[in-house]
Amino acid sequence: MHKRKSILVTGATSGVGFAVTKRLLAEGHAVWATGRAVDALWELQQAGALTIRADLSKQQDLDYLVAQISSPDVVIFSAGIGMFDYAYETADQTIQDTMDLNVVAPMRLTKQLLPGMMERKQGQLIYLGSQAGKVSTPKSSIYAASKHAMIGYTNGLRMELEPFGIDVTTINPGPIDTPFLDLADKTGHYRQSIGKHLLTVDQVVDAIMKTIDNPVREVNLPWYMGITSKLYAVAPALVERLGRKFFMKK
Numbered sequence: 001m002h003k004r005k006s007i008l009v010t011g012a013t014s015g016v017g018f019a020v021t022k023r024l025l026a027e028g029h030a031v032w033a034t035g036r037a038v039d040a041l042w043e044l045q046q047a048g049a050l051t052i053r054a055d056l057s058k059q060q061d062l063d064y065l066v067a068q069i070s071s072p073d074v075v076i077f078s079a080g081i082g083m084f085d086y087a088y089e090t091a092d093q094t095i096q097d098t099m100d101l102n103v104v105a106p107m108r109l110t111k112q113l114l115p116g117m118m119e120r121k122q123g124q125l126i127y128l129g130s131q132a133g134k135v136s137t138p139k140s141s142i143y144a145a146s147k148h149a150m151i152g153y154t155n156g157l158r159m160e161l162e163p164f165g166i167d168v169t170t171i172n173p174g175p176i177d178t179p180f181l182d183l184a185d186k187t188g189h190y191r192q193s194i195g196k197h198l199l200t201v202d203q204v205v206d207a208i209m210k211t212i213d214n215p216v217r218e219v220n221l222p223w224y225m226g227i228t229s230k231l232y233a234v235a236p237a238l239v240e241r242l243g244r245k246f247f248m249k250k
Contacts, residue, residue, distance in 0.1 A: 011079030013040035071116025
């Protein structure tokens, strides 16, 4: 049995956040689970989680969350939204909502939780990023921008927190087979184009659980997408030319 840890999971009411919360509880960890879906929070509460309903894009909800918990050993930032559409067709409110939840909220929450971790010189921050933050595609420019911002943020944060013994990891998965994909792309073409390359929720949860026991700088899923991002850094025009055709359908 691994050491029991206190863990906060954001976005715990759907997709990867919900699944990782269930796994953490099954392994005996103490879990605070936050999200917006009441039914899912109730299910997690019945499984043993301490649940807090909150919309982290709202400052008052974020403040309320922090007031309800003590300083956790681990924080898993899983909350996020996305809408796949051309930049010139994306509503202003969608742009604002995406940046608020995917970027501003985790930065603000991190800032509020860090003092406790820094004081005891121990802690772990795990951010659910995306391969889109490394290699963008058509119709994902806004979502990719939010994830690119978090990669930049965590790269700097990692160096700042190293003297305090706090580990910072980004999990960068490719497309995952969750309802998020259907909400983000209402045409269904994205799922059809990716096909067999879709990750399962369990694959991502496995990577997160492994990281809790063995902290690393970043995890790329599937592994070959780590190679793609390196290739993009060297030959971006080639990667864009090859990848464009998969995502330009209406």
